[in-house]
Amino acid sequence: MATATLSDLNPAASGTGSLSLGDADFQFLRDFVYQHCGISLGEQKRQLVQGRLLRRLRALGxxxxxxxxxxxxRDPDGELGELASVISTNVTSFFREMHHYDLLVEELLPRWLEAKKQSGRLRIWSAGCSTGEEPYALAMVLAEALERTGSKVDARILATDLSPQALETARAGTYAMERMGGVSDARRNRWFLRGEGAYEGLAQVHPRLRELVTIQPLNLLHDWPMRGPFDAIFCRNVVIYFDKPTKQRLFERYAGLLEQGGYLFLGHSESMYGLSDSFELVGRTVYRKRMS
Incomplete structure (x- = not known):
């Protein structure tokens, strides 16, 4: 999935210009980002924030x-998404951490589709979807499972992110061919439309995948409009920079939206150890909601 992480760019390369980010303004930004995004900005990030925000200052005049x-x-909600885009780096790719998709294909999707038969509903949430590679990869394996079984289950994927720029790319569903290294040739031919002429070197996801995916803006730390329940939530490489209390609150909120026995997928460097009693570890960064 998607990773929204603070970059470790070389401050000297960030183009800081003549303006300097003073102590009072940096402290305000640290407090604001922690309150609204759950990310702690250390002093070592001052030059990065300064360099990144200079571009935003120029854009706003x-x-x-x-x-x-x-x-x-004056307008925290109106600028929050842009600020999140500025201070974060969206690192993602198709079929990142392939073992999660293998579990879906080989075990979970067949089980869910069989259990739900003709009248059930299946819901997966890509929380922190970044530029869309994760939800569209999920849509590929879901569409293939539906075709393979002939299932009529009402299946949908919700994809959310805070960054307006990332969501714009996700909604467009158009990617450079070099960004599709994780997609097999068979899936490229089946699920992408290749660009020609002025669009040479680009590929757009198939309309069938777009039908399965709903893309919406969402701040994980704010109110959630959806009620669930979800069969699985993918929140990979998103919470790594959150502090312990923020992680604990988020995991409990996820538990509240998951089906009994539903699954939560985290990133390769993330763990729920000591953070929640609502889940049990059942695979590599795969957690299942405990039955109540």
Whole structure:
């Protein structure tokens, strides 16, 4: 999946210009980002934030960082998504951490489709979907399972992210061919439309996949409009920079939206150890909601 992580870019390469991010403004930004995004900005990130935000200041026509902080005070919700895009780096790819997809294909999807038969509903949530590679990869294996079984189950994938820029790419569903290294040739031929002429080197996801995926903006730390229940939630490489209390709250909220025995998939460097009693580890970064 999708990773929204703070970058370790070389500050010297960030183009800091002549403006400097002062102590008071940086402290405000640290507090704001933690409150609204759950990410702790250490002092070592000051130059990165300064360099990244200079581009945003120019786009908004602001003269200094104090003006930007004032904008956040006046309209925190209106600028939050752009700020998240500025301070985060979306790192993702198709079929990243392939063992998760293998579990879906070989065990979970056949079991769910059989249990739900003709009248059930199946829901998967890609929480932190970034530019869309994860939900579309999920859509491929789901569509294939539906075709293979002839199932009439009402199956959908919800894909959410905070970044407007990432969501714009996800909604377009168009990717450079070099970004599709994780997709087999068979799946490229089946699930992508190749561009020609001015669109040479690009591929767009098949309309069938787009039918399965609903893409919406969502801040994981704010209210959630959906009620569930979900059969599986993918939240991979998203919570790694959250502090312990934020992770604990998030995992309990996930448990509340999952079916009994539903699955939560985390990233390769993430763990739920000591953070929740609602789940049991059943595979490599795969957790199942305990039966109540």
């Amino acid at each position: 602001l003269k200094d960082f104090s003006g930007y902080c004032e904008l956040l005070r």
